[in-house]
Structure formats: C-alpha cells, structure tokens
Amino acid sequence: MAGAEPPVTADAESPARADAVPTTLDDEAVLLVGHGSRRERSNEQVRELAAGLEDRLGIPVDAGFIELASPSIDEAIAGLATSVSRVTVVQLSLFAASHVKADVPLAVQEARSVHPELTIHNGSHLGIHPAIIDLLEDRAAAVEAELDVDREAGDVAVVLCARGSSDPDANGDVHKLARLLHEGRAFDRVAASFIGVTExxxxxxxHRIATDRPDAVVVLPYMLGDGVLTERIREGAATFDAEYPYVDAAAGDPLGTDDRLLDVLGDRWQEARTDSVEMSCDTCTYKVELDGYEEDVGGARAMLRALTHRESHADRDDVDDEPHTHDAPAHHVAVCTNRTCAADGSATVLERLRQAARDSEACDARITRSSCLGRCGDGPMVAVSPDGVWYGDVDEADAERIVSSHLDRGRIVSDLVDVTL
Structure with missing residues (x-):
C-alpha cells in the first residue's frame, strides 16, 4: 500500500505511557482477558481465575472477553476507569496469535483514546512458563496412573495436542513447549500435534508414533477448559487405543483453573505493569515477511484483519459440531474516529453511514468505529472489508454514496478511493 505508514498493531513491547514505573498497588486494577465463548462454563473459568488472581495479588481483578461474551474489553475498562487510575491488562491466551498481536492491542489503543486519564498497561499471553511445564507433567502422570504404566520402567510417549493456528509463530511455540516437556524427564518422546488448522x-x-510400538501413549490436550476441541482430542485418543491393541492410550485433562496458572498470570501482570513485556518479533507475521505468509504482513492489513475478525467471529460450538466457523455480514465498515479524522467530521460520517445502512433493504454490513488507520490528514477515512477498499476525505453525502453503491450493489465509489489492499 503506497504512501501509508500505519500504526503497529501489537504494542505489547511498547510502554503504555510515559508514567513512572508503579511502585504501589493503590489505585490499580487488573483486567483478565479471556477469549469468550457461547458456552457459559468456559466464561466461568475465566471469572474463576480472575477471582483467584484477585486473592493472589490483593487488588481488584475483573474478567473481560475478546468476543462472544460480556463484558467486552472496552466495557470492562470503562467500568474500572470509574474507580482506579491504572489498569493492567493480563491476557489468558495460550500463545501469541492474532488475538494477542492485534485484537487486544487494538482494543487497548481504543480504550486509551476514550479514557486519556487512565494509564493502561497491556500484558503478554501465557506463553511458555516453567509452571505450565510442571502442570503438564502432572497431567501426564495422572494418565500414566490411569493406564498403570511407569515411564521409568517402560516406553511412554506423550503427544501434546494444541488447537493449531494460522500464525507460524504460535505453532512454533507448541513444538518448543513439547521439547521442554521432554527435556530432563523419562518420557521416550514428546511430540507436538494439532487438532485443527495446521499440521x-x-x-x-x-499413527506415526504407533510404528515405534511404545507401551503407552499419553495425549495431553493443551487447552484451558473442557470444550468441543478437548472432547475431540479425547475421542481421537480413544479411537487410537481401540485401533492399536498393543498400545495403551488415553487423554488427560486440560489446564483448567489450576493454581499454577495464577503463578503465570502473576508474572505476566508484574511484567506488564513495569513495562517489561517482551514478545517475539523476529518471526511474527505482523512485523516481518515470511515465505507463504506475505499477505499477512502487519500495519494496515493486520489492523483491518483484526477489526474484521473481531466483528464477524462467531463461536458455533453447538452448530454442526464446528467450534470455529464464521458467520459474518457481507461487509464490515470501519470509520476512523481518532483525533484528526474526528476533527474533520468522522463522527457525523459514521452516523450517516449507519443511518443509510438502516434505511437500505439490500445492505448487509456492520459499521463500527476504529482507532487510527494510519492516513492522518487524508480523512475522514472509511475502510470497507473484505474488499480492502479505503475511502478518504469522506463527507456526509459520500457516506450515502458508499452505502447505495458499494455496500448495496458492489460498485466501488472510485472518486473516493484513497488506497486498496
């Protein structure tokens, strides 16, 4: 995209403010951010961990969600802003994929614009931590006891099975975690695997492990809770156990709400509030170009993808047994309401777009606010996804044209086009 210098989407390494490093817990709160699910038991797990973390830290800890559950990140921060002056966002994501690198930083950036009086620190994901490795070993030991096998005396293989991601950085961390679980322990081997998305x-x-004829195979679901994917992993282990009578196999429990997760969350909180979060950038598709992922390079593309995903993602665990399908409107329209565009009338453009969409019988679009789209001085900016068309210098009359032409009939308003992705 020529001429654009869009903002960095994943800001976890950058200081949230220029404030001094906090030395007191007074007037501070934590927001524990989970993914969110239509299954309330999954959301309750996040709330249970939030309560445990509050007991551990001795300061208020609220739960918020990226999508599909309430409160959202912006709602949760708005609630905390009335009683504290500093909020630390702690993320309950296993690995750093798009939610960690784009969705949460975007929500935090928007919250900082809405609450300029509030200092907001953005923390890292759970990641790879010694406490998690210890927890996984205990999960494996429980399965060994169930199968009545002894890794010291027999040949026990472990399969660490994660969800799988379109982000190679996150998938690589699954393999690293598997290797660290293997090191120093008597498992014959530990293999990384995925239940979907990638190989x-x-x-x-x-099946590959079966060719080595181990005595037992322990399958560890690398999930937080008992959901559709965890159940699929259990079914996969049971099917394997039935097909290979010479190998005992069973799946263990997910991470759950074990206290050791609070150890990790406490460390992530301390890193964030002292602005010492470190995230991988050398192999992050939001920062560098990797073979096979050229279209995923960050900046404007990454932010627009985050906006689109956040508005359209639907967890449909109870529909056709598909845990992560998408039920999106035909278009998502993002209107920049950051300072420069706001001064140029973007709020009026936003409302006119929404009104025109409501009046239209053909328009299938979700129209939302956005933080800076990186085209300051060329706005108000309106980005239409998934078409990748950005309109610049949009006024009220132009808003109606965008709806009647582009959103209703699929015809780009060419004289308004600023850039295309």
Whole structure:
C-alpha cells in the first residue's frame, strides 16, 4: 500500500505511557482477558481465575472477553476507569496469535483514546512458563496412573495436542513447549500435534508414533477448559487405543483453573505493569515477511484483519459440531474516529453511514468505529472489508454514496478511493 505508514498493531513491547514505573498497588486494577465463548462454563473459568488472581495479588481483578461474551474489553475498562487510575491488562491466551498481536492491542489503543486519564498497561499471553511445564507433567502422570504404566520402567510417549493456528509463530511455540516437556524427564518422546488448522494433525501423529510400538501413549490436550476441541482430542485418543491393541492410550485433562496458572498470570501482570513485556518479533507475521505468509504482513492489513475478525467471529460450538466457523455480514465498515479524522467530521460520517445502512433493504454490513488507520490528514477515512477498499476525505453525502453503491450493489465509489489492499 503506497504512501501509508500505519500504526503497529501489537504494542505489547511498547510502554503504555510515559508514567513512572508503579511502585504501589493503590489505585490499580487488573483486567483478565479471556477469549469468550457461547458456552457459559468456559466464561466461568475465566471469572474463576480472575477471582483467584484477585486473592493472589490483593487488588481488584475483573474478567473481560475478546468476543462472544460480556463484558467486552472496552466495557470492562470503562467500568474500572470509574474507580482506579491504572489498569493492567493480563491476557489468558495460550500463545501469541492474532488475538494477542492485534485484537487486544487494538482494543487497548481504543480504550486509551476514550479514557486519556487512565494509564493502561497491556500484558503478554501465557506463553511458555516453567509452571505450565510442571502442570503438564502432572497431567501426564495422572494418565500414566490411569493406564498403570511407569515411564521409568517402560516406553511412554506423550503427544501434546494444541488447537493449531494460522500464525507460524504460535505453532512454533507448541513444538518448543513439547521439547521442554521432554527435556530432563523419562518420557521416550514428546511430540507436538494439532487438532485443527495446521499440521501434523492428532491422528497422523498417533499413527506415526504407533510404528515405534511404545507401551503407552499419553495425549495431553493443551487447552484451558473442557470444550468441543478437548472432547475431540479425547475421542481421537480413544479411537487410537481401540485401533492399536498393543498400545495403551488415553487423554488427560486440560489446564483448567489450576493454581499454577495464577503463578503465570502473576508474572505476566508484574511484567506488564513495569513495562517489561517482551514478545517475539523476529518471526511474527505482523512485523516481518515470511515465505507463504506475505499477505499477512502487519500495519494496515493486520489492523483491518483484526477489526474484521473481531466483528464477524462467531463461536458455533453447538452448530454442526464446528467450534470455529464464521458467520459474518457481507461487509464490515470501519470509520476512523481518532483525533484528526474526528476533527474533520468522522463522527457525523459514521452516523450517516449507519443511518443509510438502516434505511437500505439490500445492505448487509456492520459499521463500527476504529482507532487510527494510519492516513492522518487524508480523512475522514472509511475502510470497507473484505474488499480492502479505503475511502478518504469522506463527507456526509459520500457516506450515502458508499452505502447505495458499494455496500448495496458492489460498485466501488472510485472518486473516493484513497488506497486498496
């Protein structure tokens, strides 16, 4: 995209403010951010961990969600802003994929614009931590006891099965975690696998391990809770156990709400509030170009993807047994309401777009606010996804044209086009 210098989407390494490093817990709160699910039991797990973290830290800890559950991040921060002056966002994501690198930083950036009096620190994901490795070993030991096998006396293989991501950085961390679980322990081998999205899939990994004829295979779901994907992992282990009578196999429990997760969350909180968060950038598709992921390079593309995903993602665990399908409107329209565009009338453009969309019988679009789209001075800016068309210098009359032409009939308003992605 020529001429654009869009903002960095994943700001976890950058200081949230120029304030001094906090030395007191007075007037401070934590927002624990989970993914969110239509299954209330998954949301309750986040709230349970938030309560445990509050007991651990001795300061208020609220739960918020990226999508599909309430309160959202902006709602949760707005609630905390009435009683404290500093909020630390702690993320309950296992690995750093798009939610960690784009969705949460975007929500935090928007919250900083809405609450300029509030200092907001953005923390990292759970990641790879010694406490998690210890927890996984205990989960494996429980399965060994169930199968009545002893890794010291027999050949026990472990398969660490994660969800899988379109982000190679996150998938690489699954393999690293598997290796660290293997080091210093008597497992014959520990293999990384995935239940979806990427390879190797669980069934493939199990069949490959069977050729080595281990005495037992322990399958560890690398999930926070008992959901559709965890159940699929259990079913995969049971199927393998039935197909290979010479190998005992079973799946363990997910991470759950074990106190050791509070150890990790406490460390992530301390890192964030002292502006010492470190995230991988050398192999992050939001920062560098990797073979096969050229279209994922960050900046404007990454932010627009985050906006689109946040507005359209639907967790449909109870529909056709598909845990992560998408039920999106035909278009998502993002209107920059940051300072420069706001001064040029973007709030009026936003409302006129929404009104025109409501009046239209053909328009299938979600129209939302956005923070800076990186085209300051060329606004008000309006970005239409998934078409990748950005309109600049939009006024009230132009808003009606965007709806009647582009959103209703699929015809780009060419004289308004600023850039295309």
């Amino acid at each position: 190797p899939r669980l069934a493939e990994t199990l």
